[in-house]
Amino acid sequence: MQDPALLDIFVKFGLAALLGFLIGLEREMTVDQQKSTGLRDFVLFALFGAVSAFTAQQLENDWIAALGLLGVVVLLLSGYWARHRTGYEQDVGITTEIAAVLTFFLGVLVVEEAATLSIALAIIILVVLSKKQALTEFRSHIQRYELEATLKLLVITFIILPILPNQPLSGYLTLPMGKVISVDEPADAPATVSVELVAGQNYSVDDKVNIYDSRGRTLGTLTVASTTPDRMTATYDGDNLEQLVPDTSVRAELGIRFLSTMLEAIVPYKVWLIVVLVSFISFVGYGLVKVLGSSAGSGLTGLVGGLASSTVTTLSFAKRSLETPAWNRYFAVAVILASSIMFPRLIVQMAFVNQALMKNIAAPLCVMGVAGFAVAAFYYFRSKSESAATESLQLANPFSLGSALKFGLVFAATLMVTRLAITYLGEQWLPLVAIVSGLTDADAIAFSVSNGQQAGLITLDWASFNLVLGALSNTFMKLFLVLFLGHRGLFKQLLLAFLVIGATGIVTMFLYYDLSTVNL
Helix, strand or coil: CCCCCHHHHHHHHHHHHHHHHHHHHHHHHHCCCCCCCCHHHHHHHHHHHHHHHHHHHHHCCCHHHHHHHHHHHHHHHHHHHHHHHCCCCCCCCCHHHHHHHHHHHHHHHHHCCCHHHHHHHHHHHHHHHHCHHHHHHHHHHCCHHHHHHHHHHHHHHHHHHHHCCCCCHHHHCEEEEEEEEEEECCCCCCCEEEEEECCCCCCCCCCEEEEECCCCCEEEEEEEEEEECCEEEEEEECCCHHHCCCCCEEEEECCCHHHHHHHHCCCHHHHHHHHHHHHHHHHHHHHHHHHHHHHHHHHHHHHHHHHHHHHHHHHHHHHHHHHCHHHHHHHHHHHHHHHHCHHHHHHHHHHHHCHHHHHHHHHHHHHHHHHHHHHHHHHHHHCCCCHHHHCCCCCCCCCCHHHHHHHHHHHHHHHHHHHHHHHHHCHHHHHHHHHHHHHHCHHHHHHHHHHHHHCCCCCHHHHHHHHHHHHHHHHHHHHHHHHHHCCHHHHHHHHHHHHHHHHHHHHHHHHHCCCCCCCC
C-alpha cells in the first residue's frame, strides 16, 4: 500500500487540530470552568477523529473509525456521569458533548479529502455555539403561529408541489381511441400515424385530435388525413413521436370540447408552483415588516408591506386614516409605495416562469413604478409633520393555508376563463377579462396571460398589454377601497397620484406595444 506524502498528512492533521482548537476555545470562553471538557480535549477529539480515519484508510477497515466514535461517546458519557455523581447540577444540557462528537467527525472529514466541507461545518458550529444569546432572543420574538406558518409553507413547497401532476387536467378526461398500427417518418414531410380505431370512435378529415397515453400524459396532436369506420391516418404534431410505436394504445379527449378546453389550461403542478411563488414573496414581505418593526416609518413599512400584500397594506392605512386624518399625507405615501412595489414584484415573478414576457413588460411596469415612487417622494418631502413616521403595519400571519388555497382557486378560475374567452369569444375580449380579474388579484391575471402566451394562443405584445392592464385595474381597485373604507382626505391625496400612475401606464402601453395584429 502506498502511503500519502508526509507533508500532506501533516497538513491534514494540523488542520484537524486547528479546527478542534477553535471550537475548544469557544467552549472555554462560554461554559463554566468546572466542566471537564476543555480546550485541550477538543483538540484531542479532532486529532482522534483524524487518526481513526487515517488508520481506517491504511488498514482498509471502516469499522476502526466507528470504534473511534464509540470511544469518544463512552468518554463523554463517563464524564457526564462523574459530574452527576459529584453533585454538579449546572449546565445540564449536552451542547458541549454534541460539539465534541462533531469535532471528532471534523477530523475524519479532513482525512477523507473533505477539508473544505470540514472548515465550513466548523464555522457553522462556531456560529451556533457563540450566538447562544442571539438565538435565544430570536426565539423570544418568534410566535407559535409564525412557526406553524413556516412549516405550512415548507409543506406546500417540498411535499405537495413535487407530487402534483405536471400535465393538463384535460388528459384525465379521455376515452380509448385505438391502437397504433404504423408510423411513417418521411424526410421532407410531417410524420404520418395510422391508428386502428375502437368501436364508436368516428372522425372526419381535418379534425384535430389531442392524443394521450394510458396515464393521461400528452402525446401530441393528430390531424386527420383519411378515415374509415375502423381505421384513421393522420399527420402528427408534437414532441413524443418516439412513444408512438406499433401496438401502442392511445386515448382521445372525452368529446366535450368546452370542458376539455377549460381543463386544458390547468396544469396542477404549475398552478401550485405559482401559489408557492406568491406565498414566498408574501412571506418575505412579512419578514421585512417583522424585522423593521415600528421604527421603519409608514413609508418604508408601506414599501415592504406591499411585498406581503399591497391590498392588506392599503386597508390597514385606510383604517388608520379614519382614526388620525392629520397623518393622511404620510398614509398616502405608504399606500402609493405599497401599490408601486407591485410593478417590480410582477416583473420578478414573471422572471421565474416566462423570460420573454418578463422582458416585454419591464418597460411599462418600470415606468409606472418610477412614477409611483416619484409621486410618493413628492408627497413625503412636502409633509411637515414627522409624527406618523413611527407607524408600523401589523400583518396577522406570514402565511395562511386558506389564503393560499383561495389564491390557487382564483388563479385556476382565471386561467380557465382566459382560455375560454380566447377560444370562443376571441382575443379581443381579453382586456375585459384582465380588468375584471385584476380587480381581485393582479398575480392571477398575470400568470394567466403568461400561460396563454406560452401555449401560443396570443402574441407576446397582446399578452404583455393585458398583463399591464390587469395591474392597472388592481391599482385603481385600491383607490376605491380607500374611497369606501378610508378617510375622504386620504382618497383626495391618492386620486392625483393614481391618475399620474395610470396615465403613464396607459400612454406607455399604447406606444410600446404593437397591437396591429390583434383582431379588435
